[in-house]
Amino acid sequence: MAGVTKSQVFIGDTTLRDGEQTAGVVFTVKEKISIARQLDAMGVHELECGIPAMGEEERDSIRALVALGLSARLITWNRAVVPDIEASIACGVEAVDISLSVSDIMIEHKINKSRDFVKEQLKRALCFAKQNGLYVCVGGEDASRADSDFLIELMQIAQTNGADRFRFCDTLGILDPFAMFEKVGRLRAAVPGLDIEVHTHNDLGLATANALAGVRGGASYISTTVNGLGERAGNAALEEVVMALKVACGIDVGIDTRRFQSVSRLVGRASNREVPPWKAVVGERVFSHESGLHADGVLKDPKNYEGFTPEEVGLKRHIVAGKHSGTNGIVESYRQIGIPISREEAQELMDKVRSTAQRIKGPLAPMDLVKLHKRRGVSLAA
Numbered sequence: 101m102a103g104v105t106k107s108q109v110f111i112g113d114t115t116l117r118d119g120e121q122t123a124g125v126v127f128t129v130k131e132k133i134s135i136a137r138q139l140d141a142m143g144v145h146e147l148e149c150g151i152p153a154m155g156e157e158e159r160d161s162i163r164a165l166v167a168l169g170l171s172a173r174l175i176t177w178n179r180a181v182v183p184d185i186e187a188s189i190a191c192g193v194e195a196v197d198i199s200l201s202v203s204d205i206m207i208e209h210k211i212n213k214s215r216d217f218v219k220e221q222l223k224r225a226l227c228f229a230k231q232n233g234l235y236v237c238v239g240g241e242d243a244s245r246a247d248s249d250f251l252i253e254l255m256q257i258a259q260t261n262g263a264d265r266f267r268f269c270d271t272l273g274i275l276d277p278f279a280m281f282e283k284v285g286r287l288r289a290a291v292p293g294l295d296i297e298v299h300t301h302n303d304l305g306l307a308t309a310n311a312l313a314g315v316r317g318g319a320s321y322i323s324t325t326v327n328g329l330g331e332r333a334g335n336a337a338l339e340e341v342v343m344a345l346k347v348a349c350g351i352d353v354g355i356d357t358r359r360f361q362s363v364s365r366l367v368g369r370a371s372n373r374e375v376p377p378w379k380a381v382v383g384e385r386v387f388s389h390e391s392g393l394h395a396d397g398v399l400k401d402p403k404n405y406e407g408f409t410p411e412e413v414g415l416k417r418h419i420v421a422g423k424h425s426g427t428n429g430i431v432e433s434y435r436q437i438g439i440p441i442s443r444e445e446a447q448e449l450m451d452k453v454r455s456t457a458q459r460i461k462g463p464l465a466p467m468d469l470v471k472l473h474k475r476r477g478v479s480l481a482a
């Protein structure tokens with residue numbers, strides 16, 4: 101696509117961690133392996149692959165992922181405490197996210213501690229991780245509600261003690277893109293030497309928009325999940341973030357988008373959360389055109405009504421015969437089932453197509469079209 105540049109924006113996918121945290125979702129080890137392989141094959145840069153502190157079964161699944169020898173970096177989620185990091189080391193990963201609760205509300209009402217405690221907790225956990233040669237992302241849980249000056253202080257401590265990046269979490273999904281841009285921009289300017297990741301939730305339907313705003317503010321990593329799976333309303337969807345970066349921002353992160361459909365279906369099945377047909381980028385029907393003007397426009401040139409091609413994301417285009425069809429769409433629907441008809445014939449069939457759609461409350465199947473065509477032949481011959 102014209103105007104698209106390769107960039108240094110990296111995707112850290114957390115389908116296997118935050119995605120599996122969706123209430124009621126469980127992946128088998130086999131499913132985790134298939135998902136990890138597919139994400140790796142499409143070029144996702146990093147996979148957050150589990151929480152070793154959960155126990156031996158979880159650690160075994162992480163070891164199985166490590167044994168695959170993927171190109172993507174495997175990172176685990178840890179509380180900022182030494183035993184969690186030891187559990188990660190025992191899994192063989194080379195990267196850890198060490199998470200701190202950073203908003204006053206969580207410091208006071210969840211972990212029941214103080215800002216000073218959090219600063220000490222960071223130093224202790226980070227130094228331990230770095231002494232063990234790990235790549236470290238410092239996770240700022242609830243960063244979007246935290247005091248910016250405190251975040252800057254934490255980022256400076258992180259940088260001084262060797263952290264590799266800071267994860268800015270909009271844990272509750274309560275920011276808008278303008279606030280996200282401003283907050284991340286402020287951190288970027290104050291601590292220029294430390295990479296920033298944005299981890300956004302979709303409680304207001306803004307996760308993808310906020311992820312993009314974070315990049316505009318200076319973040320170089322985006323946390324995503326396939327289909328936007330994740331806590332409550334989910335996370336920023338991998339497929340939306342990557343396509344929005346490409347189509348809306350002109351940034352190519354180097355991921356093979358043609359594989360989106362297949363990984364989306366895999367995660368849909370494994371999570372028992374089927375993908376709605378209208379789901380942005382990967383829904384089965386997002387390239388379906390019924391309305392007369394749309395079908396006509398797409399048939400003349402798909403660019404009239406498609407911002408990117410179905411092939412680019414592994415989908416197919418459908419021309420649907422239904423209540424809102426026009427002549428050119430009806431001609432095409434008949435052509436697809438091997439019945440060539442003229443524009444005039446299509447015009448004659450139009451009322452019948454509409455009333456059938458109204459009666460069956462949906463689009464016409466090939467058999468409905470054949471029946472209408474046959475009846476019309478009979479009435480002409482009579």
Ligand SMILES: CC(=O)SCCNC(=O)CCNC(=O)[C@H](O)C(C)(C)COP(=O)(O)OP(=O)(O)OC[C@H]1O[C@@H](n2cnc3c(N)ncnc32)[C@H](O)[C@@H]1OP(=O)(O)O
Pocket residue numbers: 118121151153154177179180181199200201210211212241271331
């Ligand atoms: C925003 C996020 O998504 S962060 C990721 C959260 N993911 C998960 O919770 C899924 C996996 N979690 C688990 O398996 C368990 O919760 C475990 C193993 C991590 C901890 O289990 P338990 O020790 O039984 O504690 P429990 O889950 O009941 O409570 C959490 C404890 O961690 C503490 N805690 C919370 N965040 C942090 C943190 N960043 N650093 C250190 N401790 C923390 C809480 O204060 C609480 O401690 P308390 O019992 O002394 O009050």
Ligand SMILES: O=C(O)CCC(=O)C(=O)O
Pocket residue numbers: 118197198199200238239240241242267269270271272299301
């Ligand atoms: O602390 C982290 O690294 C991530 C926590 C998280 O998933 C969130 O805040 O939504």
